[in-house]
Amino acid sequence: MKQANDTRTARTIHKFVGLALAFFWFLQIARGLAIHFRTERGDRLPGARAVMVSPAGGGTAGRRAADAGYDVSSIWISGGVEGQLDVYAAKDGGDHTLRIDSAGRMLRTRPDSQSVGDGALYETMKAFHQTLLAGDTGQAIVGVSGLFLVFSIVMGLVAGWRSKAMGRSIVRRPARLVSGQANLLGWHRFLGYWLAIPLLALAVSGVMLAFADPLKDMAGVSAPSVSAQDSLGTIDAAGAVAKALDHIPGSRFTAIDMPGETGVYRIRMHAPGEIARSYGATAIYLDRSGRLVRVEDARTKRGADAIFNALYPFHTGQVLGIGGRIAAFLCGVGALVMLVLAMTAWARSTRRRPTQRSRAPVRDSN
Numbered sequence: 618m619k620q621a622n623d624t625r626t627a628r629t630i631h632k633f634v635g636l637a638l639a640f641f642w643f644l645q646i647a648r649g650l651a652i653h654f655r656t657e658r659g660d661r662l663p664g665a666r667a668v669m670v671s672p673a674g675g676g677t678a679g680r681r682a683a684d685a686g687y688d689v690s691s692i693w694i695s696g697g698v699e700g701q702l703d704v705y706a707a708k709d710g711g712d713h714t715l716r717i718d719s720a721g722r723m724l725r726t727r728p729d730s731q732s733v734g735d736g737a738l739y740e741t742m743k744a745f746h747q748t749l750l751a752g753d754t755g756q757a758i759v760g761v762s763g764l765f766l767v768f769s770i771v772m773g774l775v776a777g778w779r780s781k782a783m784g785r786s787i788v789r790r791p792a793r794l795v796s797g798q799a800n801l802l803g804w805h806r807f808l809g810y811w812l813a814i815p816l817l818a819l820a821v822s823g824v825m826l827a828f829a830d831p832l833k834d835m836a837g838v839s840a841p842s843v844s845a846q847d848s849l850g851t852i853d854a855a856g857a858v859a860k861a862l863d864h865i866p867g868s869r870f871t872a873i874d875m876p877g878e879t880g881v882y883r884i885r886m887h888a889p890g891e892i893a894r895s896y897g898a899t900a901i902y903l904d905r906s907g908r909l910v911r912v913e914d915a916r917t918k919r920g921a922d923a924i925f926n927a928l929y930p931f932h933t934g935q936v937l938g939i940g941g942r943i944a945a946f947l948c949g950v951g952a953l954v955m956l957v958l959a960m961t962a963w964a965r966s967t968r969r970r971p972t973q974r975s976r977a978p979v980r981d982s983n
Contacts, residue, residue, distance in 0.1 A: 636960075675858050825925075
């Protein structure tokens with residue numbers, strides 16, 4: 618009897634938490650799917666060929682932006698087709714994102730205030746997915762909704778684990794997808810049992826990303842603070858990238874932050890043996906003269922530092938390469954299907970629920 622009550626309680630919690638947040642979860646997952654392969658789709662819009670970005674190519678992009686009157690703050694590979702770079706710069710009091718290829722050709726320019734067009738839609742959807750365009754408050758809401766998603770998945774597993782029909786539901790899929798409530802819920806359970814663990818992993822990593830700053834403070838993980846005194850001689854961006862790549866041979870350049878007020882170049886790379894991710898997490902810091910200031914080798918990170926370093930590539934599936942990214946995408950599609958099945962079944966059950974009629978006999982008033 619106690620087991621039956623526990624199963625009923627878990628199923629009720631799973632149902633009503635899901636119904637309360639289903640629409641929000643649907644939008645969050647849909648936005649995540651829309652931006653999942655955004656770099657590949659966005660890069661092919663300008664139509665540049667796929668070529669590797671050399672240190673000279675990065676320097677060329679920076680000089681091209683400077684010649685056009687922009688104050689460059691950082692240069693990143695676009696993350697999709699090799700040979701395209703995104704230059705983040707300021708001009709006339711506003712921030713801009715420039716797409717330049719490694720030959721110095723300006724492919725597009727876009728003010729950061731633009732929300733649609735010239736690749737801005739993907740950035741807007743990414744910001745909405747992460748913060749609801751509401752800063753820290755929106756990010757906290759996303760994190761809390763993720764916690765409820767984790768809780769709902771666990772309750773669904775608890776309800777299924779204590780059910781005698783769980784094994785049958787896992788190995789025997791419903792015969793066909795029809796509109797009957799029982800059949801819709803049968804498909805919901807079938808997909809849920811198969812996708813619960815990967816969805817739980819993706820949801821937990823998403824929650825940790827949403828609360829990354831406070832969690833890092835609790836774990837004692839802090840961002841490095843670097844600066845350099847005035848030094849003799851200067852090197853340009855291309856020279857800084859070349860020196861950084863010489864320090865860890867075989868690395869792939871992904872980004873460079875210009876010295877600015879700190880007087881330090883930060884060159885981000887993907888080092889050999891580092892976990893797979895679009896932009897890598899290894900960083901070399903050089904002063905304006907090219908002197909080494911600091912090395913952050915992602916391959917040597919341990920403990921909490923290594924966990925936080927792996928969160929984003931784990932959440933997006935990048936850690937397993939293109940296969941992992943496809944698997945994460947399919948898990949998201951499966952989650953959307955499960956939400957639609959559950960909401961459709963609930964809607965049909967409320968429509969078809971018979972009204973209670975009184976069965977009391979009618980008395981003859983005479």
